[in-house]
Amino acid sequence: MNKKTGIIISVSAIIILGVIVLLTVIFQPFNQKVDLTNEQKESMKIGGEEADKIATEELKDFPILKYIPYTVDGYSEDFSVYTHYEIWPEDTDSDFKIIIRDYTGGNEQVAKDVMKNWGIDLANYKIEYKDLSGQYGSVRVSDD
Secondary structure (H helix, E strand, C coil): CCCCCEEEECCCCEEECEEEECCEEEEEEEECCCHHHHCHHHHHHHHHHHHHHHHHHCCCCCCCCHHHEEEEEECCCCCCCCEEEEEEEECCCCCCEEEEEEEECCCCHHHHHHHHHHCCCHHHEEEEECHHHHHHHCCECCCC
């Protein structure tokens, strides 16, 4: 009898601004039931509780995290204009900022208006705009 084997990954983790709370890997044949030890179950429970605590604290400090990352990637209703931009958080040891990556150009104010519509006070955040349209080129449909 030939058994198929593989890796089942059990993850109880959350990554918030680069912090990994808990990761558990279990090597198990695919066709067998996974039985966790009490120690593994407790470890996963503690990791989940810690992840919830960190997420709650981060949301208090940075309420915009409820909405981002956010991506707009598509054509206008008449398919004449393609728009692609992203709003991402960036956290370093010394700073938290919002990055607007604009792949088609001219969307800085549009992205800021989106954040204002979420009820975010932009004065509370350092915002960095990156116009990347020169790297990707503009996508426009001709009038032909």
